[in-house]
Amino acid sequence: MSTALILFRRDLRLAGYPALSAACAAHASVLPVYVHDPDADGTWAPGAASRWWLHHSLVALERQLRELGGRLHISHGDTTAQVLTLARSSGATAVYWSRRYEPATIARDSALKAALRAEGLAVHSHPGNLWYEPWALATDGGQPYRVFTPFWRRLRALPPPAPLPPARAQHWVARDDGLPVSVLGLLPRICWDSGLAATWIPGEAGAQEQLAIFADEAAKDYAKLRDLPARRGTSRLSAHLHFGEITPVQILDHLRRRAAQADPGLFLRELGWREFAHHLLYHFPHTPQANFNPRFDAFPWNADAPAVLERWQRGRTGIPLVDAGMREMWHTGWMHNRVRMVVASFLTKNLRQHWRHGARWFWDTLVDADLANNTLGWQWVAGCGADAAPYFRIFNPYLQAARFDRDAAYIKRWIPELAALPAKVPHEAWKHPAALAACGYPTPMVEVAASRDMALAAWRRLPAG
DNA sequence: TTTTGAGTTGTTCGA
DNA sequence: GTCGAACAACTCAAA
Numbered sequence: 001m002s003t004a005l006i007l008f009r010r011d012l013r014l015a016g017y018p019a020l021s022a023a024c025a026a027h028a029s030v031l032p033v034y035v036h037d038p039d040a041d042g043t044w045a046p047g048a049a050s051r052w053w054l055h056h057s058l059v060a061l062e063r064q065l066r067e068l069g070g071r072l073h074i075s076h077g078d079t080t081a082q083v084l085t086l087a088r089s090s091g092a093t094a095v096y097w098s099r100r101y102e103p104a105t106i107a108r109d110s111a112l113k114a115a116l117r118a119e120g121l122a123v124h125s126h127p128g129n130l131w132y133e134p135w136a137l138a139t140d141g142g143q144p145y146r147v148f149t150p151f152w153r154r155l156r157a158l159p160p161p162a163p164l165p166p167a168r169a170q171h172w173v174a175r176d177d178g179l180p181v182s183v184l185g186l187l188p189r190i191c192w193d194s195g196l197a198a199t200w201i202p203g204e205a206g207a208q209e210q211l212a213i214f215a216d217e218a219a220k221d222y223a224k225l226r227d228l229p230a231r232r233g234t235s236r237l238s239a240h241l242h243f244g245e246i247t248p249v250q251i252l253d254h255l256r257r258r259a260a261q262a263d264p265g266l267f268l269r270e271l272g273w274r275e276f277a278h279h280l281l282y283h284f285p286h287t288p289q290a291n292f293n294p295r296f297d298a299f300p301w302n303a304d305a306p307a308v309l310e311r312w313q314r315g316r317t318g319i320p321l322v323d324a325g326m327r328e329m330w331h332t333g334w335m336h337n338r339v340r341m342v343v344a345s346f347l348t349k350n351l352r353q354h355w356r357h358g359a360r361w362f363w364d365t366l367v368d369a370d371l372a373n374n375t376l377g378w379q380w381v382a383g384c385g386a387d388a389a390p391y392f393r394i395f396n397p398y399l400q401a402a403r404f405d406r407d408a409a410y411i412k413r414w415i416p417e418l419a420a421l422p423a424k425v426p427h428e429a430w431k432h433p434a435a436l437a438a439c440g441y442p443t444p445m446v447e448v449a450a451s452r453d454m455a456l457a458a459w460r461r462l463p464a465g
Numbered sequence: 466t467t468t469t470g471a472g473t474t475g476t477t478c479g480a
Numbered sequence: 481g482t483c484g485a486a487c488a489a490c491t492c493a494a495a
Contacts, residue, residue: 141493148473149472389475390472393476395474395475469495470494477487478485
């Protein structure tokens with residue numbers, strides 16, 4: 001009766017988990033393991049919001065396994081040392097996991113694989129939470145795609161992988177020498193997480209529920225509603241996807257089986273962007289730090305200005321849509337995608353602060369912080385990324401608000417001091433400094449039109465690529 | 466090898 | 481008020 005370890009990393013689910021299914025098929029006994037090893041993530045250890053989510057997702061997974069008669073074995077420390085110890089003491093002959101694609105994790109996993117094999121253990125790494133492995137898609141020239149549209153055409157032409165049912169082990173090994181989740185110290189010491197708790201249900205069940213809600217309600221009006229930050233028009237699945245509580249393959253399958261609805265193509269495209277981001281990170285592992293387009297290495301960013309950055313971070317810029325977004329993120333760990341583009345454009349173009357400052361703040365405050373998505377998104381807005389927006393596409397935060405938050409419902413939800421004003425005032429904040437000051441709201445920290453022109457001028461000074 | 470068509474999400478200006 | 485053009489060239493992907 002052979003025993004296998006199954007590692008849970010960003011695969012906090014039981015259904016549609018190829019490595020788990022393989023372990024259960026090949027071994028009579030399966031020991032589910034979570035090793036908490038934030039050092040392995042290098043400079044990209046999870047931020048506070050992400051840790052909050054992780055805590056609750058682990059609790060949810062623990063409960064699921066307990067209901068099946070198993071137990072999630074939790075330990076803390078160096079992954080290789082922990083897994084080796086556990087494999088020896090449980091008599092396991094094999095270790096299973098699913099792949100991750102961040103540079104630091106790839107390095108850690110190859111070391112782990114070598115160490116385990118040196119001990120005579122069989123190691124099986126399986127595809128992770130993507131449609132296709134990053135090396136499975138290439139241009140005709142054999143190069144990774146750098147432009148989204150051809151990438152997307154190719155991806156859609158491939159048959160989607162079939163989803164797997166929930167795995168059932170013949171016997172779940174239930175050891176009693178693991179740590180309780182609470183010992184990992186993932187929850188904040190001071191209680192700032194009530195907004196998160198009121199907004200999210202981490203875990204596989206929460207993910208499935210969110211998907212069902214989206215497929216039933218929002219998906220058919222997705223094209224119309226997805227741009228309106230005051231509405232629940234987007235899937236809100238990003239954090240569930242990041243932690244592997246649900247996978248693109250499962251979402252695809254669910255939407256296909258509800259095909260009576262409007263064409264989900266526009267939403268699937270968003271999953272395509274997630275896929276593109278992960279493939280790019282795999283092929284260009286330097287991009288979390290460095291410009292994808294080296295021409296931008298010479299871009300004249302403004303000098304780092306902590307006070308300026310802090311006003312942006314705290315939602316005190318005086319530009320209502322920007323502040324609403326930053327406060328939504330601070331409060332709920334999430335921000336509507338259109339508003340993400342607006343606040344990012346404002347930081348990198350109007351304030352001309354380096355995109356890395358924004359990427360780092362998002363990393364620390366988003367529950368869905370994901371190295372691939374975060375890197376692509378920030379470089380795309382900043383203009384230096386793969387298939388990026390042309391630099392001259394600079395979002396005007398007032399115009400965006402008037403267009404997508406016409407009645408200012410979103411702005412007023414997150415900036416309650418403006419709730420009594422007519423929508424025209426926040427949408428033309430530069431015209432109403434006195435009315436805004438009377439509400440205790442700051443005057444715009446920059447003039448949008450002038451700072452836009454300065455950003456364009458800075459960009460024109462860049463030497464040709 | 467060379468050529469050709471195309472490229473997430475915007476804004477502003479002038480007719 | 482509405483509409484189309486300009487904003488820049490460049491690089492990518494595929495024929």
